[in-house]
Amino acid sequence: MAWTEITRAQYRREDLEYASDLRDAEWALIAPRMPERKRLGRPRRTDLRRVMEAILYIVTTGCQWQQLPRHFPAFTTVQGYFYRWIRExxxxAMNHILVILSREQDGRGATPSVGIIDSQSVKTVSAGCNLPKTAG
Structure with a gap:
């Protein structure tokens, strides 16, 4: 996609603390996919939006877990949620829903109507074959 003045303004994130932070509208799409509060046990005190923003910060910057800025939840908490969400x-699921919403927003069907599979294959020499011996 080529950047134009319209797209630059649309994707500008200078008003956020970090470019990886979520806007309210973006969080509104993700929040329903977050785990519900448990009825039993200790109540959750961790803000899942900050956890998601911390994960996006790590993905965007490529920093190590331990280098997460201090105003995010503890890196062990963020890491725990990240791996739990992978297991679950x-x-x-979030990616699937967001792709569908993005396609519908662009005026396309929720799922692709055509798939292309490249069936080209490359033949290689199998290991252990009998190669001609050269006189040496």
């Missing part, structure tokens, strides 16, 4: 399949 939450990332795949």
């Amino acid at each position: 399949g939450r990332w795949e």
Whole structure:
């Protein structure tokens, strides 16, 4: 996609503390996919929006878990949520829903109507074959 003045303004994130932070509208799409509060046990005190922003910060900057800025939740908390959401399949579900919403926003069908599979294959020499011996 080529950047134009319209797209530059649309994707500008200078008003946020970090470019990886979520706007309210973006969080509104993700929040329903977050785990519910448990009825039993200790009540959750961690803000899941800050956890998600911390994960996006790590993904965007490539920093290590331990280098997460202090105003995010503790890196061990963020890391725990990240791996739990992987095990639960939450990332795949969120990605699937967001792709559908993005396609519908662009005026396309929720799922692709055509798929292209490249069936080209490359033949290689199998290991252990009998190669001609050269006189040496």
